[in-house]
Amino acid sequence: MEMDPRAPASLTANNAKHIEKIVTALNQEWQDKYNLQNLPVKDILTVVNGASSVEIYAELTLPVERKQLSILDMTEQWRLKSGVLEGATELSFNASEQTGGGFSLQVIGNNDTALRDASDLIIEHLRSIGGISNVRQDLKPGQPQLRLTLKPEAKHLGFTDEYLATQIGGRFGSLEAIRVQRGSQEVKIIVEDMASSRDSISDVFNMRIKDQQGKRFLVTSIANIESSYVTDYVARRNGKRINTIYASLDKARISPSELGTEIFGAYSDGIEAHYPGIEIKEAGELEEIFSIKGSLTNALLFTCVLIYVLLAIPLKSYTQPFIIMSVIPFGFVGAAMGHLIMDVPLSLLSFFGMLALSGVVVNDSLVMLTRYNQATAEGMSMHAALNDAGLGRFKAIFLTTTTTVAGLTPLMLETSEQAQYLIPAAISLAFGEIFATGITLIIIPVLIAISHDIKAFWSPGNIKTKNNPIMSELE
Numbered sequence: 001m002e003m004d005p006r007a008p009a010s011l012t013a014n015n016a017k018h019i020e021k022i023v024t025a026l027n028q029e030w031q032d033k034y035n036l037q038n039l040p041v042k043d044i045l046t047v048v049n050g051a052s053s054v055e056i057y058a059e060l061t062l063p064v065e066r067k068q069l070s071i072l073d074m075t076e077q078w079r080l081k082s083g084v085l086e087g088a089t090e091l092s093f094n095a096s097e098q099t100g101g102g103f104s105l106q107v108i109g110n111n112d113t114a115l116r117d118a119s120d121l122i123i124e125h126l127r128s129i130g131g132i133s134n135v136r137q138d139l140k141p142g143q144p145q146l147r148l149t150l151k152p153e154a155k156h157l158g159f160t161d162e163y164l165a166t167q168i169g170g171r172f173g174s175l176e177a178i179r180v181q182r183g184s185q186e187v188k189i190i191v192e193d194m195a196s197s198r199d200s201i202s203d204v205f206n207m208r209i210k211d212q213q214g215k216r217f218l219v220t221s222i223a224n225i226e227s228s229y230v231t232d233y234v235a236r237r238n239g240k241r242i243n244t245i246y247a248s249l250d251k252a253r254i255s256p257s258e259l260g261t262e263i264f265g266a267y268s269d270g271i272e273a274h275y276p277g278i279e280i281k282e283a284g285e286l287e288e289i290f291s292i293k294g295s296l297t298n299a300l301l302f303t304c305v306l307i308y309v310l311l312a313i314p315l316k317s318y319t320q321p322f323i324i325m326s327v328i329p330f331g332f333v334g335a336a337m338g339h340l341i342m343d344v345p346l347s348l349l350s351f352f353g354m355l356a357l358s359g360v361v362v363n364d365s366l367v368m369l370t371r372y373n374q375a376t377a378e379g380m381s382m383h384a385a386l387n388d389a390g391l392g393r394f395k396a397i398f399l400t401t402t403t404t405v406a407g408l409t410p411l412m413l414e415t416s417e418q419a420q421y422l423i424p425a426a427i428s429l430a431f432g433e434i435f436a437t438g439i440t441l442i443i444i445p446v447l448i449a450i451s452h453d454i455k456a457f458w459s460p461g462n463i464k465t466k467n468n469p470i471m472s473e474l475e
Contacts, residue, residue, distance in 0.1 A: 334435020
């Protein structure tokens, strides 16, 4: 929880106690509702980072003890029950590490006013989308600041910005009066004003500044004083100001990719057109996803090329590797259907499983096509060879798929938290293999027959007969 710097420390403490009370009440409610032996939240630790920053940690029992109580459900209920807190500029509830620091995007520009206005429009748009909470930005009030600027008439009296800064610094800080040499040591004599005369803003307005001739002037007569709140830091890239906007996503309702598609398209183009010089870029988790997607695409292309080369050399054919690899897209379809059946959302780990699947599903096709080539080499006709390959290799194909799926089943049914990262990849492999096996037994013989017909149609003898009427009459 991050509080407004202007909020008193007592309000920060009250908000922290409120959040603790909420999770304490929910803890008992969860135990009664799910009939748990122990309270799901074992311990609560509150860390006060300062007058405006608090972190609260809830240590949970093992997933086996919490049964069907999901950690994400616990986090969402805690967030909803806590509500909107007075003075809080950021209230973030996280149950796990987020890729790239969670969802965020960057608004870049030179004009601070346009940057703030564009950021406000984006934040308003994000808050209107379901499944998004805790939208915040870097452009938020930070530390209070007094800014003094010399009046034009003060410059004619000999005052300069540097001289004014020295006077202010000495009045409310300290000044080095003299240095004294004591043996081999040099001692600095520092002069400070009494704390009681420099502990309020009124002391600034009542301060008198001495000019070069020793004459004193009230500070308000020689300088304009403005008060404001400034951000703690300013981020820039290539000389342009950057404002980062953050948001927490309920991934059961909306994924980062879906939100990225929503933002980076017609909407971002409209914002950039309305505010010239403003640029919107992805950051954090979204940037990681786009980067990894590009890497996965390149890896998939490289894998397919490598599989083709490894198949084309021993088969001594340019077309048969394409027939074998034709089942790869059907394996991806099966992997997607598996996630739907298991009610597991597609994730980055799911695509890692699909990438591995592309090298697994070709095995069954290779076994069948190899048997077909052996049968044709023995003098069998095309249809007889296909029949022999389908019947002769059915047992091997079936057992290969069965053993693969049987080995992955315990992992897919595992409930421990450590296994959750591997389950999407296991689902992609298991269901992709099942679906691709069924397709292999159907589509591979069909594609072989089609390939045979095309070769027969374009054979030199057939072309010669078609193009020569005399030869056609003789035949």
